[in-house]
Amino acid sequence: MRHLWRELRRRKLGMAGGIVLLLVATAALAAPALAPFPPKKLAVESRLSPPGPVHLLGTDHLGRDVLSRILYGSRTSLWVGGVVALVSAILGLVVGLLSGYFPRLDMVLMRITDGMMAFPAILLALAIVAATGPSAYNVIVALTLVYSPRVGRVVRAAVLTVRNLEYVLAIEAMGGRPVRILIRHILPNVLAPALVQISIIFAYAVLAEAGLSFLGVGVPPEEPTWGNIMAEGRHYLQKAPWITLFAGAAISVTVLGINLIGDALRDAFDPRLRGGY
Amino acid sequence: MSQYIAHRLASLALVLAVVSVIAFIVTRLAPGDPAGAMLGLEAKDEDIEALRKQLGLDRPLVEQYVRWASLALTGNLGDSIFLHKPVTAAIIERLEPTVLLMVIAELVALCVGVPAGVISAVRRGSWADQGFMFLTLFAVSVPEFWLGLNLILLFAVELHWLPSSGYLPLAEGPVGTLRHLLMPAVSLGLIHSALIARMTRSAMLEVMSQDYIRTARAKGVRPRSIVYRHALKNALVPIITVIGLSIAGLLGGATVAETVFAIPGVGLMVVNAVSRRDYPVIQGALLLAAVVNVIVNLVLDLAYLLVDPRIRYA
Numbered sequence: 001m002r003h004l005w006r007e008l009r010r011r012k013l014g015m016a017g018g019i020v021l022l023l024v025a026t027a028a029l030a031a032p033a034l035a036p037f038p039p040k041k042l043a044v045e046s047r048l049s050p051p052g053p054v055h056l057l058g059t060d061h062l063g064r065d066v067l068s069r070i071l072y073g074s075r076t077s078l079w080v081g082g083v084v085a086l087v088s089a090i091l092g093l094v095v096g097l098l099s100g101y102f103p104r105l106d107m108v109l110m111r112i113t114d115g116m117m118a119f120p121a122i123l124l125a126l127a128i129v130a131a132t133g134p135s136a137y138n139v140i141v142a143l144t145l146v147y148s149p150r151v152g153r154v155v156r157a158a159v160l161t162v163r164n165l166e167y168v169l170a171i172e173a174m175g176g177r178p179v180r181i182l183i184r185h186i187l188p189n190v191l192a193p194a195l196v197q198i199s200i201i202f203a204y205a206v207l208a209e210a211g212l213s214f215l216g217v218g219v220p221p222e223e224p225t226w227g228n229i230m231a232e233g234r235h236y237l238q239k240a241p242w243i244t245l246f247a248g249a250a251i252s253v254t255v256l257g258i259n260l261i262g263d264a265l266r267d268a269f270d271p272r273l274r275g276g277y
Numbered sequence: 278m279s280q281y282i283a284h285r286l287a288s289l290a291l292v293l294a295v296v297s298v299i300a301f302i303v304t305r306l307a308p309g310d311p312a313g314a315m316l317g318l319e320a321k322d323e324d325i326e327a328l329r330k331q332l333g334l335d336r337p338l339v340e341q342y343v344r345w346a347s348l349a350l351t352g353n354l355g356d357s358i359f360l361h362k363p364v365t366a367a368i369i370e371r372l373e374p375t376v377l378l379m380v381i382a383e384l385v386a387l388c389v390g391v392p393a394g395v396i397s398a399v400r401r402g403s404w405a406d407q408g409f410m411f412l413t414l415f416a417v418s419v420p421e422f423w424l425g426l427n428l429i430l431l432f433a434v435e436l437h438w439l440p441s442s443g444y445l446p447l448a449e450g451p452v453g454t455l456r457h458l459l460m461p462a463v464s465l466g467l468i469h470s471a472l473i474a475r476m477t478r479s480a481m482l483e484v485m486s487q488d489y490i491r492t493a494r495a496k497g498v499r500p501r502s503i504v505y506r507h508a509l510k511n512a513l514v515p516i517i518t519v520i521g522l523s524i525a526g527l528l529g530g531a532t533v534a535e536t537v538f539a540i541p542g543v544g545l546m547v548v549n550a551v552s553r554r555d556y557p558v559i560q561g562a563l564l565l566a567a568v569v570n571v572i573v574n575l576v577l578d579l580a581y582l583l584v585d586p587r588i589r590y591a
Contacts, residue, residue, distance in 0.1 A: 013411075115295030118567040120529035123547070124303070127563050130551040131306040207420050211533060214422045215548050234426060241430055248423035256418035263414060 014264020020257030024250075028074040035068035039224050048240045058242040060233060066243055069224040070250050076136060076225040077251070080209045084143040085202035091144065092151020093194060097182050099152065100159025100190075110156070113149040121146045121204070122211050129217040136219045143208055147201045154197045158190035192269045199262030203255045210251055226251045278582065289575055293568065297346050300564040304556045305338070354561030359553045364561035368543055374444050375542035378458055378465070378534060379527045385466025386473055386523065391516065393470070394477025398485060399504055410478070413471035421530055425464040425537035432460060442539035461534040468530065469523050476519035480512035487511075513584050521574040528566045 027034060042062050051058040057066040099109040116124070128142035162168060163186070171181055206226075212218040213227030214234070221228045226247050233243030312328040329335050333344060348355070354364035393413070397406040433441035439460055445453035484490065485508055493503050532544030539545070543562060550558035 111291055111295050114292045115299050115567075118292060118296050118525075118571050119299070119563065120525045120532075120566050120570065122529035123532060123563055123566050124299075126532075126547070126551060127300075127303045127559050128306060130554070130559060131304050131556075133307075203418065207418075210420050211422065214420075214533065215536060216552055230420075230423065230426075234422075237426060237430065238434055244423065244426050248420055248426070251423070252415075252419045256415055259414050259418050 011264040013260050017257040017260025024254045031071040035071045037065035037068045039068045039072040057246045073224040073226045081202050081206035083140050084205035085198050087144045088148040089198045091148040095152035096155020100156040116149040134217045143205050151197050154193050155190050158193045162189045196266045203258040296567045301342050304560045355557040357558045359555045364557050371543045374540050378531050381462035382465035386469040390470035390473025391477050393474040397478040398481030413474045416468050416471035422533050422537045428460045444540045461538045465530045465534050480515035484508045484511045521577040524573045525570045
């Protein structure tokens with residue numbers, strides 16, 4: 001772990017990504033203090049006004065302040081992404097550990113995983129939310145179902161590489177219980193690749209939340225998210241390009257930050273790919 | 278080798294069976310049942326009951342699945358509630374723009390991704406490498422539809438070079454088709470080139486560290502020839518793999534791109550079906566996307582046999 005930390009500090013872009021994510025998270029938490037206007041406050045007289053001294057990032061079609069909505073939107077977007085990453089990680093670890101350790105279970109679990117992963121992620125999520133109804137909760141459930149098989153796959157592969165190493169066989173020979181072997185002796189060896197995968201899923205989930213909103217099945221627009229700000233702003237692309245421009249920039253910068261962290265993590269674990277930066 | 282192919286075909290059948298179960302279950306996640314959801318809150322009870330009968334929703338779930346799956350095997354995906362025609366026919370009508378969009382996007386992705394990956398690997402650690410790798414990271418961080426919208430702002434609204442939306446069929450002349458597909462294909466292709474560039478880079482780095490590359494270098498083979506004749510050839514298998522991986526992304530990405538650019542393809546039909554709760558269309562398109570993805574990947578797996586003799590004889 002210590003070694004990992006040193007590696008991360010050495011990678012300046014990874015640090016930069018961490019700082020970006022930290023800033024965004026702070027902005028999300030401090031949104032009520034930072035936002036110049038309430039995010040739902042309508043002001044018909046100043047609808048679609050361009051960025052200026054009063055509305056730094058302009059207003060939308062209902063006269064709502066875009067900056068305030070982006071600040072509040074970061075809460076839902078990060079929340080959705082974070083929960084999806086966390087729950088996918090837990091589910092993926094359980095499935096991957098079981099699958100990698102018990103060959104009989106592996107047969108069943110991997111066929112289900114294969115089936116889930118055969119679908120384009122965004123289409124499967126679209127169909128699930130279409131059936132269950134658009135809400136933040138259903139978006140989280142859909143994206144978790146879509147992404148956890150991916151963690152499961154990576155964890156399983158990592159388990160298989162250590163499964164038959166002598167130290168595991170030795171503990172088995174001594175009569176160690178499977179659950180204990182999995183948690184105490186195998187889990188630590190699969191955490192690294194799982195962690196990289198989780199950072200990737202965090203990034204995917206933030207993008208997918210926006211994508212689902214854009215396709216019309218995201219979090220309903222009363223509660224601002226980066227996705228639904230853009231989905232609404234899209235209809236005013238010519239008259240008020242700033243709405244989608246700034247919301248999209250917020251997503252891009254945040255996801256870039258997450259990806260920089262993920263990349264630094266991967267380089268730290270796999271030095272062979274180093275050199276990119 | 279024929280044993281390998283037989284094994285692959287058997288596992289294909291198994292995956293397709295699982296896929297069909299998932300596609301079937303997904304639309305049954307609706308609270309209540311699809312009939313009620315399709316007709317809305319004001320529907321009369323007897324109307325709902327009639328539609329349930331029509332769709333076979335009054336039968337046990339397993340029976341429903343078996344009926345649906347065996348019809349699907351014959352190419353019958355049921356009828357669209359809204360379009361009043363078979364789902365299969367509706368999909369075929371809209372296939373042209375979707376397929377063309379995906380093919381052009383994949384070409385863009387390969388033409389950008391492979392050279393970028395090769396240059397990055399050959400000049401590992403250089404400014405070019407750092408620049409390309411940062412760009413690839415940026416490309417996977419940008420929402421695809423945002424890139425598309427920005428392209429519209431620049432090339433359609435500001436410069437008036439390209440149409441902002443819509444589609445012209447090939448039958449009316451390829452130039453119009455191309456003009457309409459250029460922006461969507463480029464926005465889709467650029468994002469997918471990132472994955473290909475990264476895979477190409479790491480595959481090339483792996484190959485370049487092999488003994489036979491050092492041998493070639495030692496005996497004085499020109500560097501250019503080492504890169505193309507010795508290294509890139511051996512890096513082909515992982516590059517083909519990543520093309521396979523990108524198919525799922527392209528299928529999903531095409532749906533988004535068709536929505537951004539209002540292209541009347543299969544993807545836009547699905548998005549419209551979602552807002553109309555036209556479940557047979559959603560179900561059919563979902564199944565088709567997975568089947569296409571699985572089959573293309575199988576074909577690519579078999580292409581390994583052509584590219585890599587070691588797999589052929591193993």
